Amino acid sequence: MGDRVETVARLAQWRIDNLGPSSYKKSDPFKVGIWTWFFSVVRNTNRYLYIHLFPEPSRLSKEQPPLARFILRVSIAGSSRSFHISPVQERLLRTHDDFVWPVDTTFVGRFIIDVEFLDLKICPLNGGEASSVWPSDENSPLVASRSISLRCLSRMLDEAIHADLTIVTTDGTLRAHKAVLSASSPVFQSMFHHNLKEKESSTIHIEDMSLESCTALLSFLYGTIKPDDFVKxxxxxxxxxxxYDIGGLKDFCEESLLEDLNSGNVLEMLNEAGFYQLHKLKKGCLAFLFEFGKIHDIREDEMNTFFQHADRELMLGMFQEALSISNPA
Structure with missing residues (x-):
């Protein structure tokens, strides 16, 4: 692998084949957030290994420098233990010299260095408030809501303008429009098209959702959902x-869950991936756990609880992934 960096979700990992007692290495570029990044390591004649993390020098990093919150880890390749983990760092990163982590070690040979970005914010040069790059990603489900037509739909929902449908949730009712729900879901369309009780009563029961969650669902369908509500x-x-077979929503949820993958939620996300057949999320979770070695960060009680409830297919996938890592082709 040499200088190549592998990435999954917000985690990037650099496997260094050989680092001698006095040497310098720089990684290939890798993309996280909207920036391209590099690692570099310097080992001089003393016992310290100096690790740098920095964005690619470019117009983007100059005009919109990243304010990064992250954790670094250094491991010995082939070993299950992490022998150095940095404190949580929060730095404005623009150049090679903005962040350097000195690691006290005399070990030489094969290293693994990884960084997990907890957040990445754009730091405006005019001194305004920094904003996270992830909620405002260009693939966000909110992009279309900026149009005039969707603002009109927002008014229709908020003010129940010509609403012709009542939705009953676990803890309250909402008013909506049959046409919007029918256009969003073939299941809803079938309810209102055939002579079912929903057509006659103009009422549907969604009793497996709270009023707040159902409000978020309608906000998505009408194009007005807020980033924080979508994540929540x-x-x-x-x-x-x-x-309800709502086109696009399942994909947005999967991408959002994959983007937020971390050691604290990876088992929950893997379980959701198995239940809803989210193949990309499942693949990302397994890579996070085994290829990137985060399986060693999971507490034993958490793993035992997971195995008690995981289905057979999911456990088989984990076993096969572990075998592929321990016995590479």
Whole structure:
């Protein structure tokens, strides 16, 4: 692999084949967020290994420098233990010299260096408030809501203008429009097209969702959902997308869950991936755990709880992934 860096979600990992007692190496570029990044390591004659993390010098990093919150880890290749983990760092990174982590070690040979970005924010040069790159990603489900037509739909929902449908949730009711729901879901369309009770009563029962989660679902369908609400309710939205066959919503939820993958939620995300058949999320979780070695960060009680509830196919996938890592072709 040499100088190549592998990435999954917000994690980047650099495997160094050989680092001698006095040497310098720089990684190939890798992309996380909207920036291209590099690692470099310097080992001089003393016992310290100096690790640098920095964005590619470019117009983007000059005009929109990243304010990064991250953790670094250094491991010995082939070993299950991490022998150095940095504290949580929060730095404005523009050049090679903005962040350097001295690691006290005399070890030489094959290293693994990885960085997990907890957040990445754009730091405006005019001194305004920094904003995270992830909620405003160009693939966000909110992009179309900027149009005039969707602002009109927002008014229709908020003010129940010509609403012709009542939705009953676990803890309250909402008003909506049959046409919007029918256009969003073939399941809803079938309810209102055939002579079912929903057509006659103009009422549907969504009693597996709370009023708040169902409000988030309608906001998505009408194009007005806020980023924080999408993240807060994405598991409920994922369930609704699966139940009502809502085009696009399932994919958005999967991408959002994959983007937020970390050691604290990877088992939960793997379980959701198995239940809803989210192949990209499942692949990302397995890579995170085994290819990137994060399986060693999971507590034993968490793993035992996971195995008690995981289905057979999911456990088989984990076993096969572990075998492929321990016995590479």
């Amino acid at each position: 309710h994405r598991l409920a939205l994922l369930g609704a997308a699966n139940k």
